[in-house]
Amino acid sequence: MxxxxxxxxxxxxxxxxxxxxxxxxxxxxxxxxxxxxxxxxxxxxxxxxxxxxxxxxxxxxxxxxxxxxxxxxxxxxxxxxxxxxxxxxxxxxxxxxxxxxxxxxxxxxxxxxxxxxxxxxxxxxxxxxFAPRPVTFAQLEGPAASRTQEALAAAAHALGLADDAAAGTKAAVQGPGGRTLDAVLDYRNPYFIGLRTDSALIRFFGRGHWGASLGISVHDFAPDADAEANESAWQAWLNQVFSQA
Incomplete structure (x- = not known):
């Protein structure tokens, strides 16, 4: 209706x-x-x-x-x-x-x-x-196994975020290829995670709560940012996280 x-x-x-x-x-x-x-x-x-x-x-x-x-x-x-x-x-x-x-x-x-x-x-x-710095944007979705309410928690665990890490805290997260990213956990609840580095905003969308796959968007403000490289790297990271699901 x-x-x-x-x-x-x-x-x-x-x-x-x-x-x-x-x-x-x-x-x-x-x-x-x-x-x-x-x-x-x-x-x-x-x-x-x-x-x-x-x-x-x-x-x-x-x-x-x-x-x-x-x-x-x-x-x-x-x-x-x-x-x-x-x-x-x-x-x-x-x-x-x-x-x-x-x-x-x-x-x-x-x-x-x-x-x-x-x-x-x-x-x-x-x-x-960041405004008004130029941005390079990439977005991607996880595999079907990420269409669950537990998917965001799995992503948080793969990033190395402690269960009690709250918004506003600094975190050394494990990104694509095992690379450590120094970030601020700028947003966290059961549905979304936001990370801010010196050059990017990285957002995680736990859309399994609404029947969709987990999503990631990368807003990269580095002068040499490469959208395809960001998408490929984070897609591989996501696929690995949910490869055993």
Missing amino acids: SKEFEIVREFEVDVPPEKVWEAITTGTGGYLWPMDPPEPRAGGSGPFGSTVTAWDPPHRYTNRSEDVGFPTQSLNQLDYTIEPRDEGRRAWVRYVHSGIFTDDWNNQYDGASKHTNFYLHTLREYLTH
Whole structure:
């Protein structure tokens, strides 16, 4: 049965509103994934076939799509409101994701809500530590064996993260090829893990909670970053983690 949904989040970040605006409208892949930037006007084309319904830089941006392309959703709208704080040195952001889920409403809403928290946290990490550095983006999915609720814990164990390692702690994690990565564990809950190194944001998505494979995205800000090399290395790491499952 079709039913409307609305996910609302508000946060502040220690960068000017213009920096937030650039991050959400350029589509570089700094915190989400690469996408076509919106046409800078109301009525213009937006990412993934959406239409820009509000365009007021650097204060308001909304896009809306009535042809989402997913069997469980028929309408999708993303709305950003950005206001200055502390004489423009900081920004307050209100994010609203709304639309219509057409099937499996509770599961769809739960997944979208929890992903929203992680994506917006990653946005703040990007704005605080990396923006506007150029980014090289890679993403990949684990094998079928990673479609379980225990998959993220298995990935954490392979990284060498202690069970009690909490967000904000430093960690020497075991990455692809046995290479040790000095990182900050910037996000951790039963659904997601976020790692921040001096040159990258590495995100782990425990989507087995919603019936999908574990995913990884790598936002690499090193000048010599290689997307194919990152994808290949982390894919091999994932396949190895779940090769015995």
